[in-house]
Amino acid sequence: MSRSALPLPSADDGPRVPGMLLVRAGHDDEAWQDVLSRMGDLPGLVTPGRARQDHVTASQEPIPRRLLVVDDPAWRGATPDEVRDALGGEGRWVPDLVLLATGGTEADPRLRPLLAFRGTDGDLFWITPRQAALTHLVLHHPYLHLTLEDFEQWAPADPEGEIEGDETAEEEEWEAGPSGPVGAYLETRPSSPRYERPTRPLPLLTPDKDGLLVRTDFSDDAAWTSFLSAVRHPAEHNDVIDDFGDYIDIVDDPAFEGATPEQVMASVHHHTDQSSLDTVVIADADAMRGPDHCALIVPLLDRIGWNFRLVPEEVGSLVVNLALSNMDIEDYMDDETRAALW
Template sequence: MRPPLPLPPADEAHIPGMLLIRTGDDDDVWDDVLSRMGELPGMRGPGQASVSDAGSETSLPRRLIVTSDPAWRGASDRDVAAALGQPGVWVPDVVLLTDDRTEDNPQDRPLLAYDSREDFDAFWITPRQAAMTYLALHHPCVSWAIIRFVDQAPTDLAYELEEEDEVDEDCFYEPMGAKMEALDNPPRYTRPARALPLLDHKWDLLVRTDFTDDAAWAALLETVSRPAHTDPTENFLDQLTVVNDPAFAGATPEQVLAQVRHTPDKGDLVADVVLIADSAALNEPGGPVLAVPLADDIGLTFRVAASSVGVMLPNLGLSNMDISDWR
């Protein structure tokens, strides 16, 4: 019989979040997983200061419960499901467990994951992809992203083995987030030096994070507003909330992602991306705006020319195109 998990009481209004459980014995592997996930807001666990997860004027309600209790070494997803079935405890949206594969694959450190609030099968996900998904977990599109995770990275073996075959890394599907782990500068959330304002995602967002050149910023807005190849009477800025707040100076894409609050009116259509005008967008030809996906490969950024923003956003909002078409 395993001990109770360190879960808070059930909430009257559910606070979204994840539960990360260490099931292996290797300290270096566990430390590597935690390092890749970053200093996530609402994180509670060994070595982490207890922080409020109820939300505030500058933070969204969320929690990440981390446990490395030796009593849970070797636990399976069934063991966790039994513990989560106890009455009166908070139930996480997603459960993450280290696994033999986490130890065997130092490149990606795949975690075994499943949606504990829906009847979804388990899937493989990297620590960085799990962290980015956590930052957007309150967004309604995330449930569709998890369905995609199950479809593309199931825990079933990728092909049928013969009796003499050994199970190794090549036998598994690639975990979600492998592209992130392979980047030279992979995403990782770090705490901002100061509290950042929340960003209401009622309309599509363009957030300025570089404040060194006002003329370049004005030129970028003009290009977004009236691309050369469109009707000159159209103004695409009418479709955007432009955030020109110096509080976001130097903010990373992950820090911006963490502040996005989904608040569209009924019937409003917004794209599942947030746009950032960073140093590259303001200083490189074509104004390559940084796009941070809230769906698809959540948090895996790409760039789009400023002149294409007015075409991309409505097509994503209407589901005429998807993020992969623009990536």
């Protein structure tokens, strides 16, 4: 079957804009709309019918990125190889990650797995829409390619891009955890993550230290002062570090009041390889008013989307040990979150 050319923009004149390509290869309208709904109104989204305008907008975002959506009947039934062959044209932009909504997406209304591969030569793997969306928010991270390599290992797809077995076996396979798509956990949480554009533009977060703490609840200044003291000077004596605040950029800006974890993720700008972050720490309403005043830890590299709570006294330890690669982020997760990983 003859395919029309993919509407890829020209290669960027300045620094390359990272991004994703989402292609509708399936036929079911309901499944396709469900995928788009789960992914949300992501920054840099190139909407059908407005390609030229949105290509410009994508490169002019505060943090340039692009999500090109292709809903063209000519690409119904397309295979990964056909999409690969259409990429890499001279002088054209090449996405970091390609997503295909296929028959496998339509067959599983609970998870809506997408077939994915990196650039023009990555291995095939399965990923859920919400996991893809959160990955898009941090696609500019200088080490994000390592996370994508992990995805290839965690949820490999066969070369034909199909799920093997009968329908019953397919459903059981997706529910099996490690054998399912990357991000299955995110699709089944009681409160599934979804990016929504903020009602007002948020300032860029440009940290220079090993950690970043962002206050998003401004209802109780006394609680904030107490929380910050616990982060900087844990009650337990530390013979090495007197003030963890020396290692954490602290953002106390009312512009972030009510910001969601996804909006904060999207606002973190990584200058260079040396100033990239593994996590962002959020002081939200639960941190201010919860019984243990636990901070929300939001991964930006490993385990993207696996947010968890941590008492403020351990925040400094997490920041320093992750920066030194002494420990992994899983070492700080609560038992329930860690168990869900596997």
